[in-house]
Amino acid sequence: MKLRDLPIKQKLTTAIMLTSVVVLGLTAGSFTIYDVLSFRKNLRQTAQTIAQITAAQTSASVEFDDEKTAGDILDKLRAEPTIVQAAVYDKTGKLLARHPLSMAASAFPAAHSPETRFEPSGLHIFLPIAVEGQVYGSLYMRWDLTPAYDRFRLYGVMALCVLVGSTIIALLLSHWLQTRISKPILELTETARAISVKKDYLVRAKKPGDDELGELTDAFNHMLTQIHERDAALGQNQAQLQKALADSQKSAEAVRALNADLEHRVQERTAELQAANHELEAFTYSVSHDLRSPLRHIDAYAQMLVEENGAGLSGEARRCIDRIRLGVQNMGRLVDDLLNLSRVGRAELQKEMVALNPLLDEAILDLKTETRGRNIEWRISPLPSFCCDAGLVKQVFANLLSNAVKYTGPRPLAVIEIGVVPAPDGPAVFVRDNGVGFNMKYSNKLFGVFQRLHRPDEFEGTGVGLATVQRIVHLHGGRIWADAELDKGATFYFTLGQPAAAPEKT
């Protein structure tokens, strides 16, 4: 395990221990080395001094080969117990005296040139014994180092004791430091872990003091507060979102229900309409067959009455019969017009591209029975093409032109103009005549069924034609309106939406 992965507790302990051991070791080591060095220096000096003094004292006895005196002098060395061996040699190297006497002569080294050397067995010193430069012999001394070594050993034991003591102190110190430094950190860690597990953002770490850890705890607690606030906001948002989702689901449900209901109603209404349409169709079918038959019969029998009793009938009777037949004709026309109006109302538009000018020409041609013997000036401008139902639009022209022809009846020269003017909802086609016109205050009655602005004895008509025209124009999404002045003429405009092509040149 790497140091950085160790728990803080161990890191702290290790650091303290390491520091104290190193410091202690260095101190003890340097102290010991210094002590050893100074001891050896002192010992060497002391030993050499004593050796020189002894050498001087024994010089005379060596000069004269006086073994006894030399032995006495050496014997005095007893006072210094650390001198474990001493010997005096003559200049031939013969052992003259030795100390202690109890030690065998063989245990003493041979004479040697001057030297001072430390050996495990002790400090060995060889000195020449000389008087005024004349060498008579040599001196040997061995100093015991055991006491010194004992002292050093004691030093070692003491150092060890200090080390152990300081280790214990360091341990205690680290424990104390833990409570001051690592415990708050561990607590913080524990708090963070608890929060991450329980997601309880209301928990707060205890502040140990005003140091960096205190700041860290404050920052941590502040962060917790923020997280808590955001968590709350998030929760609120989520709740709102869920509510919105539920609401939208509810409204989607409502829309679905509404749609289903609507569809149901549309189906119902469609069925009703189909039924109504069917009924209307049956009705008009019946009308077209059954309403016309009696009219034919009335007319036929009236005519047969005249044919077979022609001579016997009075003028008044003939007039009555004529009125009956006229009424029948009007009724017949009314039935036809109404059937047409109803057909137009139910018609499905067969839209196609239609050029209006050819359609207009056909409509004028169809009017030839009405225009026969009349003096009419047609002024026809190029008209646009529209996407429309050709058959129905031709009916529009047929009706408007027929009206124009009819109401210009009193004019010696009828002028009927067909052209186009711009209107907001597309070009407006107009049919203008110089006929009897009408008072604009009745214009609201123009397009109503059975509404007429002229008496039947002035101008014939059923009052259905313009209603049919309006219905056709409305079917195409267009408008129809009129502009007129009594005795000056009338203009009818209609639109059919936007044109499909530019006006053709004629």
Add this chain to the structure above:
Amino acid sequence: MSEPIEILLVEDNPNDLELTLHALERHNLANKIHVVRDGEEALDFLFCRGRFAERKIDSPPKVVLLDLKLPKVDGLEVLRALKGDSRTRAIPIVVMTSSKQQRDLVDSYQLGVNSYIQKPINFSEFQEVIRHLGYYWLAINQPPPPAAFQ
């Protein structure tokens, strides 16, 4: 039965019958007419069955004037039956009715009618129509030969 039947008139309404016959008489066409009063009778006549069993199917009238609104079997049904059978398909049939409803026109022509006439309300016009009709189908038109009725 001395003279061959040239016109079969299928008409249920007594007034219409009288007026049509009146118009035909006026143009000397009435003596070659046979009248039936409903669709079933018309089919019996033309397919030579029932009380018309002794008739020969390959000598039909030159023209059939057929009303559309008829009791029992209506005009369009009669038309369908006649035009759907190879023995009667060639018989010229003129629908003569009060209506000119789009539906009737389309149905009649799709079933193969030879002519369609709306009876005019004006009796004079009606008489003219009858005159033209008789003249055309009896005098101008070349009727189908017996081989066409097989």
